[in-house]
Amino acid sequence: MLAAGAASAPASAQGSLVMYCGVQEEWCRAMSTTFEKETGIKVAMTRKSAGEVYAQLRAEASNPRGDIWWGGTGDPHLQAAEEGLTLEYESPANKDLQDWALSQWKAAKQRSIGIYAGALGFGYNTEQIKAKGIPEPKCWADLLNPKLRDDVQVADPNSSGTAYNLLATVVQLMGEDKGFDYLKALHKNVSQYTKSGAAPAKAASLGETAVGIVFIHDAVVFAVQGDPIRAVAPCEGTGYEIGSMSIVKGARNLENAKKFYDWALTPAAQALGAAAKSYQVPSNKNSPVPPQAPKMNEMKLIDYDFVKYGSSAERTRLLTKWDKEVKALPK
Template structure:
């Protein structure tokens, strides 16, 4: 479906044309927390469908949250697109982002609407994806290692130096992992688990998707990531298999937020509405992005890991999106894990 078709459909549904206007002028300062290939695709599509120039920076979700917080008195960013929802919720709780309810709100999946409602409409879900890992099947075979099917399996001593995971201070993916393990095991047991896992970690990366990219290159055997990031490497032709942990796992609601005090507010709202459209979300698969889109009418990539095939926990987004909870968990991680990291 082309942009003009979406516009006509939006008009027919009573959606204001201003949400999709191709006549707005000026700039938009955006931080993108998705994979760089997806960021570039979305930026290019939007610029072609409007005369708005997008000044984009790619940062992980944790880094973006820190940047927006540091610049609260003089915002340099208008809109923050993508990245795990926990830091978006933290920014909302600290009043770093502003309320906006898109005219496309009713077109969204329930989980995307709940993300918005829980934040007072200061953020909204744009995609979702389950947490797991990807492993290099060739390396696993050549090293005589067994397939890791469960969180418990990752503690096997045979995986010493074989696993990569991101640092939860910079990575939304890894903070989601930390929060997931705490919800599955309880905080004390989760940190005991992470302490043992540390013996098998070769590197704590800055970016959440970096571990499975390293596995694809043969620099690691296992990368703990969102499953769609593992699938993306498989589609690229690398010997990567995605795994959903047998005990259960968490998931992300990739989100979008307008920064409070945005200097290009009208253009930020135009991006916001466009990015929630079925047409825009259907194009994400063109950049090998295999999340589940939030618009009910968007095309779901056939390769996307389906929630119905995965044992998901009842992830408490509100609790683990709270700034105090985040601060406490990261402080605990820095003391117990970061200080002893390889």
């Protein structure tokens, strides 16, 4: 019994770090194992979607078990910052970061920093679309085609930062009333709301669904490996994420969390993303941008209001409305 209890307890000995990771498993493993190898600090890593990590931090607020939250969309990081779940920190690496990364840090009142950026869009299976005899989708409006009924996948915004970004993007792009009308119409074509934001890209690559709404870089992963999937930045315009990193308030291994934070902002650490087949745009100005990374400067991006849509009140309001007016609708 004692052994079982020790095994389930969070790492708290000197030389340990408990990491909550919000990107793909391969990148999470690359970050944790490389840091462990370079520093000798033993890392206990758990991979979850951004919304799930945020919920876990809230649940553990009175007895924090994590030390560092690395990755995942910035909105939940901002919500955690607003609720005092994360800690203020200024890294020496800040001087080397892109303006958008520092904007996240300022919006979070120094409790979160931008580590990568990625634009929202979708990936479609070229073979499936051809078989349906419909034009290749280029716009959000194209996903409402009746011939795509039960053939679109997107995550649930309650668990997924990607899907919450979609919800906030549609509201900002179309206005709240028309945005929710769009999501209600889209609901008819959604076969399932997945737990993970990136899962619909894999489903599209395998032909399990015709279209997956994801961050564009998640679709690029499968296009690069030769799957019949094409990534799209929607013609009407789209939102984007600032993937972020935060130190958990009350971290038991605070000094190691700071070491990881500083290390994760270095060009060498950020280059691990492309090596793990993740093609986001890194936040350090000296980090090489993967050639496969979507060209965000060529997209029609909205002026995404990270402060408003990263607030707990707005997130709660929009998710409650989505649950009631969209997800609860019959198919």
